[in-house]
Amino acid sequence: MRLACPVVLALCIGAGGPALCGDGAPGHVLPVSRDGNLVVGLCDGETSIEVEGVKPGEPMTREQGQKVADALMTEWRRKHPDAEWVVADAGSAAAVAAQGVPAAPAGSQHQTYGAFTERDKQIWQESTDKLVAEGKKIFHDAKLLGGTNAVSCDMCHPDGSNTHPETYPKYQVQLGRVAMLRDMINWCIENPVRGKPFPDDDPRLKALEAYILAQRKGVALEYGKH
Amino acid sequence: MAGGHKSIETKHYEERAAFFEGLARLGALSRRGFMKVACASAGIAAAKGLITPQSFQLVEVAQAAEAGTPGFTFAYISDTHLYTAKVNDRFIRSILKAVDDVNALNPQPDFVLFGGDLAQLGKKEELELGAEILKNVKAPVKMMVGEHDWFLDMGEQWRSLFGPSQYSFDHKGVHFVTLMSVEEKDFWTARGMTPEERMQTVAGLDNGLQSRFEVGPAGRAWLEADLAKVDKATPIVVFSHSPLYKYYRNWNFWTDDADEVQAILAKFDKVTVVHGHTHQLLLNQIGKISFYGLLSTAWPWPYAPEGLPKLTLTAQMNRADPFNAFDGCGDGHLDVLASGLVDKVYNLWNRDPVTIRSTYLTWQGTTARPPAPTLPTY
Numbered sequence: 001m002r003l004a005c006p007v008v009l010a011l012c013i014g015a016g017g018p019a020l021c022g023d024g025a026p027g028h029v030l031p032v033s034r035d036g037n038l039v040v041g042l043c044d045g046e047t048s049i050e051v052e053g054v055k056p057g058e059p060m061t062r063e064q065g066q067k068v069a070d071a072l073m074t075e076w077r078r079k080h081p082d083a084e085w086v087v088a089d090a091g092s093a094a095a096v097a098a099q100g101v102p103a104a105p106a107g108s109q110h111q112t113y114g115a116f117t118e119r120d121k122q123i124w125q126e127s128t129d130k131l132v133a134e135g136k137k138i139f140h141d142a143k144l145l146g147g148t149n150a151v152s153c154d155m156c157h158p159d160g161s162n163t164h165p166e167t168y169p170k171y172q173v174q175l176g177r178v179a180m181l182r183d184m185i186n187w188c189i190e191n192p193v194r195g196k197p198f199p200d201d202d203p204r205l206k207a208l209e210a211y212i213l214a215q216r217k218g219v220a221l222e223y224g225k226h
Numbered sequence: 227m228a229g230g231h232k233s234i235e236t237k238h239y240e241e242r243a244a245f246f247e248g249l250a251r252l253g254a255l256s257r258r259g260f261m262k263v264a265c266a267s268a269g270i271a272a273a274k275g276l277i278t279p280q281s282f283q284l285v286e287v288a289q290a291a292e293a294g295t296p297g298f299t300f301a302y303i304s305d306t307h308l309y310t311a312k313v314n315d316r317f318i319r320s321i322l323k324a325v326d327d328v329n330a331l332n333p334q335p336d337f338v339l340f341g342g343d344l345a346q347l348g349k350k351e352e353l354e355l356g357a358e359i360l361k362n363v364k365a366p367v368k369m370m371v372g373e374h375d376w377f378l379d380m381g382e383q384w385r386s387l388f389g390p391s392q393y394s395f396d397h398k399g400v401h402f403v404t405l406m407s408v409e410e411k412d413f414w415t416a417r418g419m420t421p422e423e424r425m426q427t428v429a430g431l432d433n434g435l436q437s438r439f440e441v442g443p444a445g446r447a448w449l450e451a452d453l454a455k456v457d458k459a460t461p462i463v464v465f466s467h468s469p470l471y472k473y474y475r476n477w478n479f480w481t482d483d484a485d486e487v488q489a490i491l492a493k494f495d496k497v498t499v500v501h502g503h504t505h506q507l508l509l510n511q512i513g514k515i516s517f518y519g520l521l522s523t524a525w526p527w528p529y530a531p532e533g534l535p536k537l538t539l540t541a542q543m544n545r546a547d548p549f550n551a552f553d554g555c556g557d558g559h560l561d562v563l564a565s566g567l568v569d570k571v572y573n574l575w576n577r578d579p580v581t582i583r584s585t586y587l588t589w590q591g592t593t594a595r596p597p598a599p600t601l602p603t604y
Contacts, residue, residue, distance in 0.1 A: 140430060149314040150346070155525060158432040158477050162528035162545065174549040188548065192316075 042072045049075065128210075135211025138204050145204075146195035153188065153208075160215035167225040181209060232326070239575075240330045296561035296569070298398050301328040301365070303557050304341025304502040305522030307374060308359075310351045316551060317346070320523040321359055324557040327573060329364050335559055336397065338365045341502030341520045342372025342408075342467035348425050350383050357387050368395075372467040372502060373408040373439070373478075378425040392445060394452050400461045400562055403452060406445055407466035407481050407501075410437040431477045431527070438475065439468040440482040450490055461496040461566025469501045469519060471512055474530030479504050491515055496566040498584075506554070507543050507572050507580065509587060510535035516587040518560070518570045526554025537591050541599050542577050552576045 028041045033050045038058070041048040049071050054060055060068070076085070138144040139160070142152040157163050165181045172179035175187070185208050186197035198205040232240070306321040328338050340360060345352035353375060360367050369388040371381060381391060391406035413436055414424040427436050441449070456462070464470065470487050473479040481487065491497045497515045505527040508519025517535075526546040534540070546554030553576040561569040567584035574580065583594035 140433075149316065150309050151314065151316075154430060154432055156527070156548075158527070159531075161531065174547070184548075192548070192551070 040068050040072065042076055044076060047072055047076050047079070131207055131210045132214040133211075135207035135209070135214075138208055139211050142193065145189055145193050146198075147189070147193035149194045151193050153193070156192070160212045163212050163215075164225075165209075165212045166216055166219045166221050166223075168223060170224045170226065173226075181212065185209070185212075235323070236326045236330065239327065243330065244332065297400075297564045299331075299333075299335045299559050299561050300337050300339060300368075301331055301335040301557065301559040302339040302341055302500070302520055303328060303360075303363075303523060304339075304520040305343040305372065305505055305524055306356060307343055307346040307522070307524040308352045308356050309346050310349070310355060314346075317524045318355070318359070320552070320555060321356070323552075323575070324523045325359060325362050327557050328559075329362070331559065335365050338363050338367050339465060339500065340367055340369050341465070341500070342370045343374040343502060343522075344369075344372070344384075345375050347422075347429060348375055348378030348383070353383050353387055368402075368404065368465070370404050370465050370467055370502065371406055371408070373410075373428050374425075376408060377410075377428040378421050392448055398562070400463055400566065401453075401456050403449065403462065403464045405441055405449065405464060405466040405470075405487075407441050407468045407470065407487075408439045408503075409442040409445065410439060413437045434476070436478070438480055438482040439478055441466075441470075441487050442483070446483065446486055446490065449487065453490065453494070456494075458493060459495055461562070462491065462494045462498070463562070463568065464491065464497065464499045466499060466501045468503050469508070469510070469517060470499050470515075471510060471517060471535075472533070473504070473508075473510075473535065474533045477527075477530055479530055479533070488512060488515060498568040500560065500568075500570075507539060507574070508535070509537045509539065509582060511537055511587040511590060514588075516568065516584060518568070518582070521554075521556040521558060521572060521574065523555055523557060537587060539580070539582075539596060542572075542574055542580060547576070550576050 028043075028045045028048075030039045030041045030048050031050075033039050035050075036055060038051045038054045038056050039048055040051060049068060051060070051064070051068055054064070073085070077083075139153040139157075142150045145152060153160075163181075163184075168181040168184070169178050171177070172184065175183070179187075182200065182205055185205060189195045190197050303321065303324040306317060306324070308317050308321065311318055328335065344356035344360075371384055371388075371391045375381070375384045376391075385391065392404060394401065394403045396402070410428065414427070417435075419427065427433050430436075453462070466481070468481045469479060469484075470481050470491075471484045472481070491499075492513055492515065495514065499515060499517045500520065501517065502520045502522075504519045505522035505525065506519055506529060507521065508517070510517035526543055529538070529540055529544060543554045554574070555576075556572060556574040558571045558573040558579075560571070563569060563584065565584075567588065569584050570582045572580040572582070577599060580596055580599075582596060586594040586596070
């Protein structure tokens with residue numbers, strides 16, 4: 001569930017079980033509601049609130065979400081009368097603090113692009129590289145491609161060469177229509193690889209695109225080029 | 227293949243080959259005779275939809291007149307990368323097409339070189355299948371080993387089928403040497419790899435884990451000993467699976483001790499190296515040594531992003547058409563001239579054949595440059 005409210009991004013929503021607050025954050029064990037109501041937890045790992053009349057999985061309106069967020073923040077402020085939310089949030093990650101976090105302007109809400117560290121950048125890069133690495137694995141593995149004749153992409157395209165991702169979209173003469181890179185990936189999966197094409201939202205297709213594009217870093221985009 | 231049936235494609239290429247052969251023999255005709263035949267053949271070609279009348283084929287004839295006389299011819303099939311029939315039939319159909327091609331050569335070549343990588347993953351069944359298919363070649367077959375044949379059992383099966391991986395022979399005044407150039411330093415023991423993992427690693431071109439190819443100290447010592455008894459004026463033709471020079475390290479388009487091997491070969495006046503592995507029309511000249519890369523029957527490889535020898539003519543293969551499984555693939559033959567130098571014909575299956583005169587290489591591209599192709603790239 002996603003609520004359009006900045007504070008709510010820092011909330012955990014759960015039904016009494018452990019919940020994750022964002023990727024890789026420590027689990028927050030939420031109390032179980034006796035009436036089976038939705039329990040929403042705050043990222044501090046301690047504060048939580050039961051939402052009357054809303055069951056887990058049911059949608060909330062924007063107003064309800066705002067109420068929940070406000071209630072949680074009020075509760076947090078009651079427990080920490082002298083603390084500043086932004087500072088406390090930043091301080092909660094000891095490793096980040098150790099590197100020296102740029103001081104956020106007092107009273108402002110924490111902004112992702114307002115204050116990020118080298119560590120943040122590393123995390124972003126590693127997450128991206130992870131997708132590329134996944135794509136590389138699929139690119140080199142006939143089974144992961146769903147092929148039936150033991151042919152994998154790298155056999156004709158070492159290091160993703162001769163795939164020209166920077167030229168798409170382009171009129172693919174042999175198909176008789178304009179194609180995107182993914183159309184050609186799927187064409188290759190169907191033909192030389194003799195597999196089934198991936199649906200457009202298939203994570204494998206995204207990973208393949210990521211790998212192929214990553215091999216062309218620095219090459220100018222030239223859509224339509226032949 | 228062995229039976230009476232020939233596919234439309236085979237017949238088509240037989241006709242085309244005969245057409246070229248005929249034209250080449252007419253090279254010595256008078257100008258008038260030449261024009262007469264040239265016009266007639268162009269008419270035939272145009273009627274077949276084969277070429278446009280102004281295509282390079284007539285230039286071929288003009289060139290034939292000045293080229294050296296072929297002493298003899300040998301053909302090649304290379305890099306077939308066979309899986310068993312159950313896994314992949316496409317590569318099998320490709321090698322069968324190549325066998326058809328060399329069997330259709332008239333006159334027949336003195337022998338057929340197999341350029342290595344018969345199998346894809348070095349399996350017994352793959353190698354046996356390849357051996358079985360190559361039995362259908364009418365001319366004698368000279369085998370060369372590739373890394374795909376070797377690294378599952380370090381060549382045990384291959385040697386039991388085809389004999390030693392390094393050998394030499396003399397044929398009509400030319401000394402031929404087949405080298406085992408795809409030795410690799412042990413990268414697998416420290417990583418605890420199984421033979422299958424070792425093979426799979428070597429099979430990947432862009433797999434940085436493996437070592438670089440080399441002839442190795444033992445191989446070079448063998449080569450020196452073999453050549454010690456050969457006169458310096460004798461033409462030498464070397465077969466190696468990897469190019470005996472340094473083209474692109476990351477893909478193992480490379481022989482690590484190429485400089486040492488070249489130094490051994492440089493003592494001879496006329497040396498030609500014929501190599502597989504790179505799956506592309508690839509030409510190089512280093513000192514007196516001419517290098518010809520062989521086509522694969524299985525799939526073409528893109529030219530590497532750097533290190534490409536400047537004499538290579540990339541137009542035909544720079545961007546093979548993925549929609550045609552045969553584009554960029556093929557086979558071919560080499561004419562060993564009376565002079566001891568070698569002309570090479572790249573029989574690209576989906577393109578017009580390309581003839582490379584030895585003089586194009588030995589004169590560093592200043593003469594005998596083959597005409598540009600008439601077919602567009604995609």
